[in-house]
Amino acid sequence: MGKVIGAFRAHVTWANPKGKWPDIIFSTRVRLARNLAGAAFPHSAPAAALRGIRETALETAKATRLFARGHYLKTDALSPLEKKFLVERHHISHNLASSERAGAVAVSNDEDLAVMVNEEDHLRLQSIASGFSIDAALGAVNRLDAELGRLLPYAFNAKFGFLTACPTNVGTGMRVSCLVHLPALSRAGRMPGLLESLSRLGVTARGIYGEGTCVLGDFYQISNATCLGRSEEEFCADLDRTIANLIRLEISAREELVIPGVRLKTEDGVFRAYGLLKNARSVSYGEFMQNLSLVRMGAAMGYSIRTDFGTLNQFALLMQPAHLEAMAGRPLGPDERDAERAAYIRKNLN
């Protein structure tokens, strides 16, 4: 398993359901794209410059003391499993994991703060919080940004705001997103229409791992699509309204699942999913998430299921392939993974 993964906690702090609306909002993230003045963006910078930026970034992160007893990891020193683990943990992106550049990430001890180095931008600051917690996540990433900004010369233009490698991030450089669980709206077939309306409102919906990833277990990552023309607070307030609206819609869709004539089918679906998770001997991550979704909804709707959101949320993270291999302490083929996953769930779903 190695030292890198072993240094992370067995359970993910921000996956414990402590924020608001834990039954619908899994987590809230805010990320800020920042670049260093006078240096070329990562995609066009020479390798030596990127290595220098990486050293500077990691030293500066250390200097903020926000990453005390945290993790400072250079991607070229990581094994494929370790990189996959960090992607699953939401600390680095697929892009950074597969990049040949001198990348790095600093992760705080609680795993609620991270700085990715030399991904698309020199710095990607990220704060993640449990539940529906836009203010808390924005506050935390702003403190990190202020600390780093005191020590590093950010590329900033008075007219445009923060300069970024991709024009869609110019301005605030901010993306605020909530990972929302919408099983009832999904079941009612309302998601395609809703996603279209959201996109007209300048809101993007993605799969769990961001751009280009598929939706698993009815979890959607909802975020602002643009960064320019308004303040961070305005973008956040917008997303806050959007998410509050989705919560209302999901709640009313759940109420429709318990009206006479439908109630039994809902309960049947929830408990079949529970029975599958509690008994299967082999289960893929996709099938697992599909059934987790129903059990999670059932727990939210008050069905007598012997589990809790904390357990289910941890499952969603820990049952991913690299996490399973890390737990097993050895490489696993796909069949072995599915068997390990089923065994872990059987043992811990209670």
Place this chain on the structure above:
Amino acid sequence: MGKVIGAFRAHVTWANPKGKWPDIIFSTRVRLARNLAGAAFPHSAPAAALRGIRETALETAKATRLFARGHYLKTDALSPLEKKFLVERHHISHNLASSERAGAVAVSNDEDLAVMVNEEDHLRLQSIASGFSIDAALGAVNRLDAELGRLLPYAFNAKFGFLTACPTNVGTGMRVSCLVHLPALSRAGRMPGLLESLSRLGVTARGIYGEGTCVLGDFYQISNATCLGRSEEEFCADLDRTIANLIRLEISAREELVIPGVRLKTEDGVFRAYGLLKNARSVSYGEFMQNLSLVRMGAAMGYSIRTDFGTLNQFALLMQPAHLEAMAGRPLGPDERDAERAAYIRKNLN
């Protein structure tokens, strides 16, 4: 629920796994077709004659003392639910249940002996026993036949043997059948080929309720196709060999389900089925039987399932629609039945 159904036992004695090979052979039945000399066959006899035959048959059955504390039921006095109940219990046929003729059935207290009156033939004598028990079932029906034959003039021809309404029954008038559970052969896709071979050997395979009914839960009713040209003992010995061969094939198919590379899939299927039965809130009889089949196979293969053949066999009978209505004590719509079935299984599968 009414007196008729209430007089039957809550559990079916012959469904308890007491015979040989209870994991593969559910039950063995022998039936004899008999007719009264000098009377027209039921399909062409006048109503008054059939009523007379019915009285004679029931009185004679009573006189044998084999039906002491048993059931004497005239079909025209039965409600549709009661008739359906008796069909599900294997005491009368669909044909008799839907016939307008003056039909009847006598059933012994243990439900192991029955005489149907005025179905296709004047008399259909039946013996049913748990497991693989051809000798026992033949012995029991022969005793019943001897008793009735002493008191009634059978239509018998020295050259052809017993005369019957349908030429396929002429001769011995005997059909011997085993209800066999072949989940591993079914899963291996070997049943179509096997059924074809059996049919070339003069062996018929049918669904649980006989001719024209479909196969449920991998249960097949295997019986001799002809009645003429050999003795009862020879037909029985033939079927005995056929069934012994099917048992060997099923066992070796089960062994193939636990070789490396397949074992996990088998175990997964068994436990998923168990989880479904233990958790579903609504389940049709077909889906129930499909999952029961896997759980039954799993129990036979030594998987740690908290159940036994007795419970599972009783389920197969008691979870039928009319039995469920009888238990509920009121008419049930299909959705209610599926919910009652799921609730009963959840409660009793342990």
